[in-house]
Structures are given as C-alpha cells and as structure tokens.
Amino acid sequence: MMEARIQSVGRAAALLDGMADGGWHALGALAALTRLPKGTAHNLIGALQDCGLVEHDPARGAYRLGLRFLALGRAVERRLDLVPMLRPLLLRLSAETGETVNLAVPRPTDAMIVESLEGTRHGVRVSSYAGTAAAYHSTACGRALLAHRPEAERQALYALGPLRAETPGTVTDPARLEAILAECRRRGWTEEREENEPGACCVAAPVMGPGGAVAAISVAGPAARMDPRTTARLGRMLRDALRPIESHLAA
Template sequence: MNAAPHSSSEADTPAVAGTQAFGKFMRVLQLVADAEQPPNVAALMRATGFPRPTVHRIVAALVAERMLLEDPATHGLALGPRLIQLAGRAWGRSDLRLGAADALRRLRDATGETVHLAVPSGRAMVFIDKLESPAAVRMSSRIGSSVPLHVTAVGKAWLAALPPAERAAQLDGLPLPRHTDHTLTDPAALRAELDLTAARGWSTDREEHETGVYCFGAPVLGADGRPVAAISVTTLVFRQRADVAQAYVAPLLAACAAVSERLAQQPRPDPCGTA
C-alpha cells in the first residue's frame, strides 16, 4: 500500500521533532548547574522567561527522573544523582581524560598544586578533570564548569597554540568582561599577551580571573599538531614559589608533552571507514 503524499514541504517540518522542548529542558539544567546558590522555580522563571506552568512541568519531570533534586525546606534545586552519574561515566570513558590521568597526577605531585584539564567549548573552556592540591587552601573550580578564554591560563594557552588566522578569528568580537583589576580588557593587550604565550609555549593567569589566584597553562596537541586541550597549574599568590620555571613551568610542559605524545600514538580513524 502506497503512502499518501505529504501535504506540506519538508522545509515546513522541523528537522528533529521535540527540539524546542528539549532545548527548554537543557536551559533549565544549565541554569541550575551554573547557579552559585540553588535556584527555585521563581528564579528559573526570571532567568528563562518561561511561564510558571512550563517551568513547573520541566522541574517536575527532571526531579522525577532524578536529574534534579529539590530541597523540601527551601525548594532550591541542585543537580541530581542520575545526571551526575551520566556525567561521571562520560568523563570516565573520555579518551583524552584517561590518556591524561597519569600525567596530571605526576604534575600535581611534582608541584603540590591543583591541576586542571580543559577543552574548548565555543568561546570558553570546560574543565573535564581536576586534581586538588594537598594543601589546606583549595580552588573553587569544579569539573564541568566553563571559564572564559581571555582570563584563564587554559584559555590563553589554547588560543595561543592556534594558527594565527584561526586565533584572530576567535578573538574577533570576543567579549572581554572584567573579572578583577588585573583582567586584560584591551584587545591589543590580549593579542600581545597571546603572541608572547605562543613564542614561549606557556601562558599565565596573573590574578585575572580570581584575585589571589595565579595559574600557568600550556596546550595539549592532537596527532595533527593542533591544540585539543590545555592543562593548568593553579597556585595562590601568598604561597607561590619564586623559582617559577622549575617549580611550575617545567613539570607543566612535561605533562603536556606526555599527553600530546600519547594522543599522537593513538590510531587515527580511517576516513573511508575501512579496516
């Protein structure tokens, strides 16, 4: 039996059914994940502009699926165990994260400081791994959080390792909001900083993202020589060692080289799909 012809063109039909609804769910999840304090339904309404019934329906569905947890006393919302479990499995199976694990551990042990592994995501970097310093004072960053390119050591390391034309394209129109008194908000100053970073092979965040926090970063290169990630060492200004080159930069560059070499040794996919 032949199917009846469609009454409307394919252009009138959404490419993927349910995309709009799914986008609303993801918007709510992202807002909860990024919030400094657990938001309630009213806060989510203000942030999204969605009607109260829509937000209630989304929150109820996410709570039922254990993607969100609601505090019965305050009605504040936090990420739920199912979402965290899924994220943990994704990070645990990441080839990059697994390939960098030993190098990150050695770097943390060599410096005694917190280390991060980050990958580019749009015009930001996302932390996909973090090993805490054994020191008493620790960093507030967390796995899964995104950070700006222009104020972070990982962001500047990744930008500087790009070919000049691609770096210029990334910087074109890049917002440069001020986070501290040390933030580079002038495009020319940032370009000069990236030129210096590219020449020496490592970057710095000199209290540009958080006051009192100093970071060193360097890129991780893929098999084709392009930057695919960046690693940073984060210390606090009051305990930063004077011998920067030996204390932080040398072990950082060694870690990045080890991860890059491991990535280069991985078999590259066959573009034709043949064995």
C-alpha cells in the first residue's frame, strides 16, 4: 500500500489502484487486496463514490473507477503535451537571456521541474535538474503555480505544517506569502531572491490554461546579475512570450 501524509488518503489511493484495470471489483476482493478491514474499505469507497471517482453496481455488488477519471486523465495529457509545445520557447528564452530556464508543473504539495536548460553565455550560472521538486513557497515557479490554486487548497497546504526556511531569507509566514501571491496574480509574474538557494535569484510566470495555471516557466541566475530592473524586465518578457501559448490552450 502506498504511503501518504494522511493515512486515509493512502488507503483510498490503494483502493483506486486495485481498480486500475477498469473492471468491476467486489468489496471483499478489494479489501483483501489492500489488506484493509472490510468496514474501512466500504467507508472509503463510499466517499470516493460521493466524489464521482468510483461507480457502484448494486446488482453486482461491485465497484469500478468512475468517469471523473476520464476528465482528470485528459487534464494530465494536456499537461504532458506542454513539454514539446513549450520546448521551442524554452530554447529561445535560454538563448535570449543567457540564464537557466525551467519548466515546472504542479503536484499536490509541491511543483516538479520537468525541463531545464542551462544558459551557456555566462561562466557562473544557476543549475537546475529535470525531475527535481520545487517548493511552492520558496521558489518562483512554485509561487507562480500556487498563486492560482484555490484559496482553500492554499490554506490546506499551510495547515500541513510550518513552511520550511530553505535560507535565512525564505518567507515562511503564510500571510506574507499570500501578499506575494496576490502580487503575482496582479502583474502576471513573481520572483524570489536567495529564498531557495543562497546567491540565486529566479523569476517565473504561470502558463494559464482554461482551468488555471497548468505550468510555470522560470528564469534563474546569480543574484548579482538579477537586480530589480532585470527581474522586472524578465517578468514582462515571460508574460509577453506566454500570451500566444495561452491563446492556443484556450482555443
């Protein structure tokens, strides 16, 4: 059974995994497969059914994945399609700025860097790696995504525990972070200066789709090269570069 921060979430996920073949499954079989008490499995599947994630056939006394997964799966497909769609833009931004350019996508409690292009113009640069996690509160790409999550989701994230201070300058107060996120929504981009890594600065903008921010693109470099005028210029550059992409996603 998969582990999760909240035990009931992990148990529910295990039940969904047990129905991953799309067929009908008896409650007893699912309980045995996941090693859950039958009563616990029944309660969790009932909650999943209420959310539209599971369907129940009373005649068979069996359960299968609900149609809501079709919409969720298509949303994931659109997100994955973004990588090849945005790669030409990432290459252009890396060439124009000479800095490291990252593409991040949202996950439940953090973002993930799925593409990273290191600038080659400067000997000293900031390095990032595809497949690494990016904290929502301390990275620019994380903030660009978090700013467009529903307020209830943001508050739920804050409730998981204190925000970690990655550096002495990291904003860890949710109220201060909320003000930064509001500014991101207002101007269309955000930044962080030495909050995730000493000596580094990053500017990011969300990639807005019909349902909200589906990804974020960031430009990162040494703080010594990223003065406020430079970060503002990069932020406007990102917003201008993303408008055609967002128009395509909205079509």
